[in-house]
Amino acid sequence: MRIKPFTLERYFAKYEFSTKYLISSSDCDGYSLDYILKQANQEELSLWNNLKFGYTDSSGSDFLRKAIINQYNYINEDEVKAMTPGEANYALMNILLTKCDEIVCISPAYQSLYQVAESLGAKIKFWKPVKMGEGFYFDTDDLNNLVNENTKLIIINFPHNPTGFVPTITEQQKIVEIASKYNTILFSDEMYHKIVHKPEYDIPSFCDIYENAISLWGMAKSFGLAGMRFGWIASKRTDILNDVVSFKDYLSICNNAAGEVLTTIALNHKDKFIDPNIEKIKKNKAIFVEFVNRHSDLLGFSDTKAGSTAFVRLNFDKNAFDYCEDLVKKTGIMMIPSEMFEYGNSHVRIGFGRENFEEVLGVWEGYIYR
Structure with missing residues (x-):
């Protein structure tokens, strides 16, 4: 059996361990x-x-x-x-x-x-x-x-x-x-x-x-x-x-x-593993809601009920892949475009499971204000 390359994982392989920030990871911070x-x-x-x-x-x-x-x-x-x-x-x-x-x-x-x-x-x-x-x-x-x-x-x-x-x-x-x-x-x-x-x-x-x-x-x-x-x-x-x-x-x-x-x-x-992750996700999601409210002309987001991720719409002409490539090169933020899910070109995945989420949003906001 011949199988196509795993688009999402190949994109992670390109940047995950070489760039400074991750904002699209679906996992939470790892426990020691x-x-x-x-x-x-x-x-x-x-x-x-x-x-x-x-x-x-x-x-x-x-x-x-x-x-x-x-x-x-x-x-x-x-x-x-x-x-x-x-x-x-x-x-x-x-x-x-x-x-x-x-x-x-x-x-x-x-x-x-x-x-x-x-x-x-x-x-x-x-x-x-x-x-x-x-x-x-x-x-x-x-x-x-x-x-x-x-x-x-x-x-x-x-x-x-x-x-x-x-x-x-x-x-x-x-x-x-x-x-x-x-x-x-x-x-x-x-x-x-x-x-x-x-x-x-x-x-x-x-x-x-x-x-x-x-x-x-x-x-x-x-x-x-x-x-x-x-x-x-x-x-x-x-x-x-x-x-x-x-x-x-x-x-x-x-x-x-x-x-x-x-x-x-x-x-x-x-409970010692799952509950802290839920609290972290909820905290980061609330921070993200405020972020989106400040940039509602650029981003479209509706509250999620479960999981650690959201699929956020980009409200501008640039396709998601090009936006993410520019973002990672100029800020060190790796963001996953919807093209990696073979699902259009107008969304990005945001992950709420990392402790430095607010810091990364600050770097992203600096990019937006450039």
Whole structure:
């Protein structure tokens, strides 16, 4: 299989580790190893201190899977498989899809959610948002019009990257009804799960409410542990999960031993990781609202309910890519244009998860006033 370059990740590779400021990252500031271990109880510290770097169970060690299933209401240890999130996506697409299969994928989206499928020869219909003022809304009626008896797979992502949209409980149930009407498999990217700006915006994992759903979660976004490179999939479809683990033999084979222990600690003390990230996101978003109000002639933004990002409109003729290229060269601020999502040329992604957000806005404002 030949696959296109990952546009967004190649753009990050160009600037992420060489420029001074990042304002579009979807992850939050990373926690230190010292911070993680300070949250651990004696049993968890014993796991860490006695860690040996041998092979691990390809599905995930027992202690890890016990920590994972505690995040769900109706999932047991046989219904979770641990691996890197990208690996899970890659394996699932190869297992589930063949040439000419029809799928529906949310858009804009992280490229791997649809690119692997496209490279396998799948035919993709995109579920795109409706503009609501300066915000975005994914209408379930539009999804219903895209799905039919030939739909092999529906791919969704909530809280949504990059728009920050999350459905209501009622809308979530409608998505499940649409999928279940044709017994369609639902792959739910939930990497921003639990990052909600008010408690009432929280929704359950799709694997807890639909027997044909496969939910993906991990350490990178909600937990502020992107460098851990750790995640998992959860589903009642153990036949699919077992096929994923078999496919994994051609990829990583097993999980990294240190990551299993550190992930277990983070899961068992998740409030110590997720809650500070939510507060940081909310604080930075409030600062950004004031920034947009000062520059409403240039920027269009509507409040988000979840996740760590927003998709902000540029109200001028210059396309987003050219604007971002000029910005990074003149200020050292790396900003992601909507072209990296293959979604027009008039938006940029803003990330709210970094401690220096206000400082970076100040540098951006200086650029605006030039």
